[in-house]
Amino acid sequence: xxxxxxxxxxxxxxxxxxxxxxxxxxxxxxxxxxxxxxxxxxxxxxxxxxxxxxxxxxxxxxxxxxxxxxxxxxxxxxxxxxxxxxxxxxxxxxxxxxxxxxxxxxxxxxxxxxxxxxxxxxxxxxxxxxxxxxxxxxxxxxxxxxxxxxxxxxxxxxxxxxxxxxxxxxxxxxxxxxxxxxxxxxxxxxxxxxxxxxxxxxxxxxxxxxxxxxxxxxxxxxxxxxxxxxxxxxxxxxxxxxxxxxxxxxxxxxxxxxxxxxxxxxxxxxxxxxxxxxxxxxxxxxxxxxxxxxxxxxxxxxxxxxxxxxxxxxxxxxxxxxxxxxxxxxxxxxxxxxxxxxxxxxxxxxxxxxxxxxxxxxxxxxxxxxxxxxxxxxxxxxxxxxxxxxxxxxxxxxxxxxxxxxxxxxxxxxxxxxxxxxxxxxxxxxxxxxxxxxxxxxxxxxxxxxxxxxxxxxxxxxxxx
Numbered sequence: 001x002x003x004x005x006x007x008x009x010x011x012x013x014x015x016x017x018x019x020x021x022x023x024x025x026x027x028x029x030x031x032x033x034x035x036x037x038x039x040x041x042x043x044x045x046x047x048x049x050x051x052x053x054x055x056x057x058x059x060x061x062x063x064x065x066x067x068x069x070x071x072x073x074x075x076x077x078x079x080x081x082x083x084x085x086x087x088x089x090x091x092x093x094x095x096x097x098x099x100x101x102x103x104x105x106x107x108x109x110x111x112x113x114x115x116x117x118x119x120x121x122x123x124x125x126x127x128x129x130x131x132x133x134x135x136x137x138x139x140x141x142x143x144x145x146x147x148x149x150x151x152x153x154x155x156x157x158x159x160x161x162x163x164x165x166x167x168x169x170x171x172x173x174x175x176x177x178x179x180x181x182x183x184x185x186x187x188x189x190x191x192x193x194x195x196x197x198x199x200x201x202x203x204x205x206x207x208x209x210x211x212x213x214x215x216x217x218x219x220x221x222x223x224x225x226x227x228x229x230x231x232x233x234x235x236x237x238x239x240x241x242x243x244x245x246x247x248x249x250x251x252x253x254x255x256x257x258x259x260x261x262x263x264x265x266x267x268x269x270x271x272x273x274x275x276x277x278x279x280x281x282x283x284x285x286x287x288x289x290x291x292x293x294x295x296x297x298x299x300x301x302x303x304x305x306x307x308x309x310x311x312x313x314x315x316x317x318x319x320x321x322x323x324x325x326x327x328x329x330x331x332x333x334x335x336x337x338x339x340x341x342x343x344x345x346x347x348x349x350x351x352x353x354x355x356x357x358x359x360x361x362x363x364x365x366x367x368x369x370x371x372x373x374x375x376x377x378x379x380x381x382x383x384x385x386x387x388x389x390x391x392x393x394x395x396x397x398x399x400x401x402x403x404x405x406x407x408x409x410x411x412x413x414x415x416x417x418x419x420x421x422x423x424x425x426x427x428x429x430x431x432x433x434x435x436x437x438x439x440x441x442x443x444x445x446x447x448x449x450x451x452x453x454x455x456x457x458x459x460x461x462x463x464x465x
């Protein structure tokens with residue numbers, strides 16, 4: 001009598017997650033940011049895998065943590081002295097289950113494969129949450145536009161796009177801006193793409209208004225981050241009015257976070273750049289914000305100059321020897337980290353909680369370490385993780401793609417209204433998903449699970465992709 005073959009038993013969800021994480025670490029050594037991003041998502045998915053064994057059977061996690069395509073190339077260019085410079089360019093095309101790859105380009109000396117993989121991985125889930133049909137990708141270069149002339153930036157962008165153009169397109173991969181890539185860089189990149197491909201298409205977002213850009217796009221990430229905070233506060237029958245708010249950074253996201261906080265009658269008191277931070281106890285009002293915008297967007301100066309103009313404000317230079325950031329140790333109600341990844345560590349989180357912060361809404365990508373995130377969740381404060389809270393930028397990029405496809409342009413009010421509705425929808429999705437999976441109020445689980453389910457189910461529908 002032949003023995004009946006029994007199907008192999010499923011690993012317990014926890015064992016499977018550990019197995020996947022160890023596999024990711026082994027295949028992607030020396031990429032700590034990517035490991036961190038994957039671990040944060042896997043922790044949330046434990047709840048899903050217990051209810052849906054089909055994801056393990058079909059190796060969805062093995063597939064979703066592996067980029068569909070990784071492009072790496074050299075970028076040679078001439079500086080103003082006629083000398084040859086060489087940088088490295090990247091594009092990570094992570095997942096296209098629900099639409100063309102979509103995600104920014106970052107020009108910064110810190111750019112490497114691990115950082116871009118983390119950003120691309122985060123982007124997949126963020127784009128899924130927006131309700132728009134966009135996959136996830138990210139790219140950039142270790143080129144530093146700071147201190148370069150316009151002509152040097154143009155020559156670099158043209159060389160970078162000469163290689164990248166063969167891998168992107170309006171229905172394939174649609175890059176946008178990120179740190180170091182603003183309107184100037186997008187213009188140079190788009191001009192070179194158009195010249196090489198002999199087509200005018202919506203291949204990049206963040207374009208100038210005269211040639212296919214969308215109103216509200218520069219403001220979108222900051223506005224959306226504040227809208228998300230507003231929705232979180234609403235669940236506790238509270239508002240932003242009168243709240244003292246800490247904002248880090250002084251680029252696009254920070255500037256428009258401050259602007260929207262002022263619209264909602266909150267009181268932003270800090271901004272920063274890589275050199276240091278300013279604290280203005282009187283609040284950063286519209287005139288002061290206009291000064292910062294001119295300083296950063298036109299004069300490309302340093303935030304320290306704020307205290308030259310506004311004598312009551314205090315400036316503190318960045319001290320890399322310190323185990324915490326001075327900006328996060330100021331008494332406040334809300335925090336909007338809007339500068340860069342891992343800017344809030346465990347000590348910073350402890351300082352924020354000690355000083356009464358009840359809301360953290362992330363404008364930057366993964367600005368809190370895993371330890372800091374755990375402290376916010378354990379303290380049961382309102383904590384909006386980046387993939388949900390800062391999805392307004394890419395959502396409005398998606399709206400720009402729609403306008404380009406239809407060859408039309410919506411008004412400022414139309415775009416802002418659509419953005420606001422998308423942020424309300426993202427918040428509701430995260431809030432309800434967290435409740436459904438037994439962790440009410442945990443927006444990290446809500447965002448990770450809601451984003452994952454849409455992608456995973458799309459991948460199952462499409463066969464072995």
